[in-house]
Amino acid sequence: MINKINIVSEHSYDVLIGDDWLTRFNEVSELRGTVLVLIPEDFDREFAVTASLSTVGSKFEIIRLPSGEAQKTFQVAESILEICGRINLSRSDLIVGIGGGATTDLAGFVAATWLRGVDWVAIPTTLAGMVDAAIGGKTGINSAHGKNLIGAFHSPIEVIIDLNFLKSLSERDKNAGLAEVIKCGFISDPSILKDLASIELDFGSLISKAVSVKGAVVSNDFKESFNREILNYGHTLGHAIEMDSDFTLRHGEAVAIGMIFAAELSHAHGELSSSDLELHRDLIARFALPSSYSISAWDSVYGHLTRDKKNRGGKIRFVTLKSIGSTDRLEVKDEAQLRKIYERIAK
Ligand SMILES: NC(=O)c1ccc[n+]([C@@H]2O[C@H](COP(=O)([O-])OP(=O)(O)OC[C@H]3O[C@@H](n4cnc5c(N)ncnc54)[C@H](O)[C@@H]3O)[C@@H](O)[C@H]2O)c1
Numbered sequence: 001m002i003n004k005i006n007i008v009s010e011h012s013y014d015v016l017i018g019d020d021w022l023t024r025f026n027e028v029s030e031l032r033g034t035v036l037v038l039i040p041e042d043f044d045r046e047f048a049v050t051a052s053l054s055t056v057g058s059k060f061e062i063i064r065l066p067s068g069e070a071q072k073t074f075q076v077a078e079s080i081l082e083i084c085g086r087i088n089l090s091r092s093d094l095i096v097g098i099g100g101g102a103t104t105d106l107a108g109f110v111a112a113t114w115l116r117g118v119d120w121v122a123i124p125t126t127l128a129g130m131v132d133a134a135i136g137g138k139t140g141i142n143s144a145h146g147k148n149l150i151g152a153f154h155s156p157i158e159v160i161i162d163l164n165f166l167k168s169l170s171e172r173d174k175n176a177g178l179a180e181v182i183k184c185g186f187i188s189d190p191s192i193l194k195d196l197a198s199i200e201l202d203f204g205s206l207i208s209k210a211v212s213v214k215g216a217v218v219s220n221d222f223k224e225s226f227n228r229e230i231l232n233y234g235h236t237l238g239h240a241i242e243m244d245s246d247f248t249l250r251h252g253e254a255v256a257i258g259m260i261f262a263a264e265l266s267h268a269h270g271e272l273s274s275s276d277l278e279l280h281r282d283l284i285a286r287f288a289l290p291s292s293y294s295i296s297a298w299d300s301v302y303g304h305l306t307r308d309k310k311n312r313g314g315k316i317r318f319v320t321l322k323s324i325g326s327t328d329r330l331e332v333k334d335e336a337q338l339r340k341i342y343e344r345i346a347k
Contacts, residue, residue: 002163003208007215009137009155015211017204021123021162022052025096028121028158032094034087035060038080038107039098040067043125047168049098061087065099069247071106072141074150077113080106084114094119100126101133104156105148108139112154122156125165127177127203128252131184131210134159136218136231153223161211163203175287176252179234181206182283183259184213187233190324196283230327232310233319234259237342240304244297249290256289257345264341266320269330276324295346298339305338 001018016024029035037050041064044050050062063080065071089095095118097107104122111120122134140151166174178196185192192209195202214231221227238258242249263280266272284291293301310317315331316338322328332338 002204005208005211005215007135007155008219010153011155011157013155013157013159015135015159015161015215017161017163017208017211019163021160021165024158024160025053025121025123028160029059029094029096032092033059034089034093036080036084036087036089036093036095037062037098038065038095038103038110039063040065040071040100040103042067043099049125065103065106068100068102069142069147072102072148074141074143077106077110077141080110081114084110089114089118091115091118094121096121096123098123098125099129100124101129104129104134105138105140105151108137108154108156109141109151111156112139112152117154119157120154122159124159124161126169127166127174127207128180128250129177130161130207131177132180132214134161135211135214161207163207166203171288172250175289176250178206178287179252179256179259179284179289181210182287183231183233183255184210185283186259186263186280186321186324187230187319187327188213188216188325193279193283193324196286229310229329230319233321233327234262236305236308236310236316236318237261237301239308240301241293241297243304244293244300253290256284257291257293260284260291261341261345262318262320264344265318265330265332266322266328268341269320271320271322271328273323276321279324292345292347295343298342298346301342302335302338 003017005015053060095107095111097104104124111118124130124134137153137155139154140148143149189209234255238255242254260280263277267277305316315333318330320328320330
């Protein structure tokens with residue numbers, strides 16, 4: 001094992017970072033009656049992930065899911081809950097989600113709702129899942145009214161990260177995941193930014209550091225008030241752009257643009273230095289992440305910004321940086337002021 005990071009939320013659990021998920025999966029499954037494994041169908045078919053499970057016994061029930069956001073629906077959640085009922089899944093059994101953030105969100109949500117909460121294990125297989133979605137206990141599905149509107153805080157009993165899963169990820173998905181790693185560097189651990197400048201990236205170390213940043217924040221503020229908010233650096237504009245793009249941009253890509261915007265906003269308020277602002281642009285360019293968005297999209301992007309659930313009293317709320325590793329908050333009411341900053345990042 002490369003590293004073990006403890007997180008304390010409604011209970012204490014470990015995030016294991018290594019290169020042999022199956023051995024650990026067998027150990028955690030051993031004392032359970034039934035293990036319900038949720039995995040996207042295409043991912044399982046292409047990489048034969050659950051084929052190896054047959055070697056460790058027969059108490060597994062494998063449910064193959066639609067891929068991506070198509071699995072985060074009421075219908076899919078209901079069909080899994082139906083199976084939980086049919087197989088009489090009890091509190092001594094276990095649910096395991098193997099896949100990207102969409103799968104671990106869904107698995108956690110089903111685990112939170114069946115019997116008002118059963119144990120579950122997250123095995124994130126995308127970089128975004130490893131450093132973000134599977135960490136922190138937020139679970140959920142989408143509604144016709146928006147993404148992640150239905151959900152629960154329900155932490156897994158363990159997160160098993162296997163670096164081998166990164167090998168099959170596309171460069172685009174890896175870079176989108178790195179946007180969240182870059183964010184952890186900016187808000188809390190500048191050593192991550194140095195590591196990202198190396199020619200050969202050490203993913204084991206980068207993932208450990210990013211998980212430690214998120215783990216420390218959620219251990220300190222599990223249910224999202226002031227402290228947990230720092231994880232939203234780059235996300236206020238990022239979410240608005242993600243929605244405007246109709247989710248054609250990856251979450252991390254939209255967050256990359258949002259971080260440049262937040263850095264420009266911080267700088268305009270006399271906080272972040274020009275060189276730290278430049279560092280944002282350099283790192284984001286280095287990983288082929290986008291740094292600008294369409295100028296003509298402003299009205300629509302602003303519309304999404306005004307509907308952000310974090311807003312209070314008609315003001316749009318941003319996490320900003322005083323300097324690298326030191327966060328602040330800024331509330332802006334004036335559209336013209338925001339538009340002026342947006343023009344600096346728009347094309
Ligand atoms: N709960 C949270 O705190 C939190 C935080 C951030 C994001 N999220 C959620 O995470 C989701 C996005 O996660 P994502 O970016 O991992 O996308 P995803 O889960 O949709 O996965 C993207 C695609 O990659 C495939 N895949 C998974 N692992 C692979 C691998 N190793 N090699 C090749 N292909 C692989 C998947 O099957 C899928 O087709 C969103 O639903 C978002 O809302 C949740």
